[in-house]
Every structure is written in C-alpha cells, then in structure tokens.
Amino acid sequence: MKHGTSLRKVDAAAGLPVSIADVRAAHERIRGSIVRTPTLRSHTLSQLAGAEIWLKFENLQFTAAYKERGALNCLLSLSPDQRAKGVIAASAGNHAQGLAYHGARLGVPVTIVMPVPTPIIKVTQTEGHGATVVLHGEKFEEAYAHARRLEAEQGLTFVHPFDDPSIIAGQGTVALEMLEDAPEIDTLVVPIGGGGLISGMGTVARGIRPGIGLIGVQAELYPSMYDLVKDAALPCDGDTLAEGIAVKEPGALTRRFVEALVDDVLLVSERSLEQAVSLLVQIEKTVVEGAGAAGLAAVLDHKEMFAGRKVGLILTGGNMDTRLLANVLLRDLARSGRLARLRIQLQDRPGTLFQVSRIFDEQSVNILELAHQRIFTNLPAKGLSLDVECETRDAAHLERLIGALRDAGYEVSPVELA
The missing domain is CATH 3.40.50.1100 (Rossmann fold)
Incomplete structure (x- = not known):
C-alpha cells in the first residue's frame, strides 16, 4: 500500500x-x-x-x-408517487431483507423476486418483513430479468443491490x-x-x-x-x-x-x-x-x-x-486437531476393540463415535476397519495418540478434511 x-x-x-x-x-x-x-x-x-x-x-x-443502510437511503429518496406505487428488487440475501423491513416500516410496498431454489428460510424471513416474494427462474440472472419486466409492467421502482x-x-x-x-x-x-x-x-x-x-x-x-x-x-x-x-x-x-x-x-x-x-x-x-x-x-x-x-x-x-x-x-476443530477421525486396521477376534479402547483411555482421549467395517473394505476377510471419531486437546495430543497406537502395532491413518 x-x-x-x-x-x-x-x-x-x-x-x-x-x-x-x-x-x-x-x-x-x-x-x-x-x-x-x-x-x-x-x-x-x-x-x-x-x-x-x-x-x-x-x-x-x-x-x-449493513444492507439496510443503502436500502433505507434509497427508500427515503423516492418521490411520494414512487413510494405509493412501491419498489421491486431481485435478491435472495440481505438486500431483500433490508428493503422489506424498512419498506414495511415506511408503508412502501416491496416486491422481491427470488430464484426458485432459494432456501425456504430466506423466503419466509423476507415475507415476515412484509414483502411480496415472487419465485422465478433457476438462477439469479433469470430472477433479475423477471424483476425488470415487473418493474415496467407495474410501474414499480427497481432498487438495485449495489449499482445505484x-x-x-x-x-x-x-x-x-x-x-x-x-x-x-x-x-x-x-x-x-x-x-x-x-x-x-x-x-x-x-x-x-x-x-x-x-x-x-x-x-x-x-x-x-x-x-x-x-x-x-x-x-x-x-x-x-x-x-x-x-x-x-x-x-x-x-x-x-x-x-x-x-x-x-x-x-x-x-x-x-x-x-x-x-x-x-x-x-x-x-x-x-x-x-x-x-x-x-x-x-x-x-x-x-x-x-x-x-x-x-x-x-x-x-x-x-x-x-x-x-x-x-x-471442520475447524478437526483441522486444529481437536476433533479427529482415525481409521485403524484390526484383526477380527474377541478383545481387539477392548485393547484399542484401552490405549485411548491411557492417552486421555474421548471417543465420540465408533464404526466397524467388515464388508465394504479391501482388507482380507478376517480383517476389519475401525473408524474412531475422537476428541483431543490439540494437534500434539492427537499425535501422541497416533504414536501410541502405532507403537502397539496398529496401522493407523487419519481421515483428512479437504
């Protein structure tokens, strides 16, 4: 700079x-x-x-x-005739809610055009602020084009989310x-x-x-x-x-x-x-x-x-x-090492799970979830894969656990996040 x-x-x-x-x-x-x-x-x-x-x-x-600021300034800048006829916008986000809320407060009719796949929570929130919601098109571009058509047909004032x-x-x-x-x-x-x-x-x-x-x-x-x-x-x-x-x-x-x-x-x-x-x-x-x-x-x-x-x-x-x-x-807890999923290869015999869980106990690691996999695995028929979701203090604590498992003869691999 x-x-x-x-x-x-x-x-x-x-x-x-x-x-x-x-x-x-x-x-x-x-x-x-x-x-x-x-x-x-x-x-x-x-x-x-x-x-x-x-x-x-x-x-x-x-x-x-913050979108309320621009929406309100635009509404207060309208002529009495424009306010009486109402405004229209294309938005599935914060612009829609800001315009709807302040439009209702000022007695200005507000129509919002949203794409059909818009999450229902956004539709209901915008309607909850008093706006009329029109669902049209699969993408924003289609909703925007429809809003401009309604603007012309109904004599509404279009309120752009940023280019105004x-x-x-x-x-x-x-x-x-x-x-x-x-x-x-x-x-x-x-x-x-x-x-x-x-x-x-x-x-x-x-x-x-x-x-x-x-x-x-x-x-x-x-x-x-x-x-x-x-x-x-x-x-x-x-x-x-x-x-x-x-x-x-x-x-x-x-x-x-x-x-x-x-x-x-x-x-x-x-x-x-x-x-x-x-x-x-x-x-x-x-x-x-x-x-x-x-x-x-x-x-x-x-x-x-x-x-x-x-x-x-x-x-x-x-x-x-x-x-x-x-x-x-x-996901952030997982990336920091405080949550982890470990894949451990075991032999399918009595007491194996107990031996593994004892190592978790010795390392003071909390087990959250276990998943055995015997069928959908490329291991031999007498082998199994155990996925353990666990909670540790930090990345160093997780590394100590993995080291202890490997020292005990187990093949361990963390299941990594993208």
Missing part, C-alpha cells in the same frame, strides 16, 4: 457520481432508523494478525447486515461511523461482491483521510472485480461460503469507484473463510456469515502486507444458516 498512490486516487474521486457530501446527507437521513453499530478493537485478533484490528459489528443491525448512487451513499455511512469512532484506523479492508459497500466507504475514506489504505477482498471462487482490476480472466463459479459476495459481474457504476479509489483487491480461499468465521465465534463470540468474515481472512492470509497497521474490518452480516455454521465450527 503506497500512500502516494492513495493520494493520487483522491483526484480520481472528483468525477464520480457520489461525493462525501452525499454520504453525509444519507447519514442524516437514515441515522434515526438504523443501529449505530460499535467499532471495537480486538486485542486477541490483533495479536494473531500482527496488526491492530478494529471491528465494526454490522451483524448487529436489525436484519443482521443512493445505495452507494447509504453504504458509505459505515465508513463515516468507523472513522469517527476509531480515527486511528489507517487501512480499511472491505469485502467486495457487486462493489456497493467499498464504493461508498472508499468515497468517505478518500474524503476524510486521503492517504488511507483501501483494500478490497473477494472469494477465490468469485473474483469478478479482481479480474477487472488485475486484467485477469479467472473463472467465477462454485459453491462458496461467502454467498453474499458471490457476484459474477461487477456493477457498471461500482467498477468506476473501485478503479478510481481502491489500492488493491485480494482473494481468499474457502478454507480461510471457514477459519475466519470460526475465529470470530470463538474469540469475539459473534456470528458472522462467510462474506462478512472475508476481511479477517485476507488480513490473516497476508500478514506481511498489514503488519503494524491499524486495520478496520467490517463484519458485514450475520445471516448464516445454523447447520452450516455448525459444520464450519466442527
């Missing part, structure tokens, strides 16, 4: 359609109806990262995501609050999907502190803005934990902001996203969805880049399916 480069970007910001004055006006407009979420320094994450880490807890908004000046201005209010509450922050690390959040925050950052570092983060599986900035051609597809930033095509408007304001864009792996979600639960006792943990994942993956800096991270949302969260936490 070269501060000279950052300073030159201030000049580029002058020609953009959203200014810091627009963001300040948006903040005045919405501040009474959104949560001014805390910006807090994390002592433990700072130690882990080798940098001073500040977290803004946007997962504490009523709908558990009023949305960008609303999202920028996150940075206004952060830099007021923690003025020492010298680097902002912001997740990028369509680019609305980093566009608004970048506008504020360059306006308040021209030399601030501004870094975007995308999931490796969806590097759409990264491709644009780096002139690359990485594929955009796959099942990412960070579905909130899984956008295949950057906004026509937001790409201008990113090119003008942002210093760099980093990519993070699925494994790094899982680790970041787990760390935030364990250390900060807060649930953050995959997209919201992307900033922390990037800092931990690129420690040398952020060493010694005062880094602001936005926990953008907390809408994560509880079963998926459980899987992520358990």
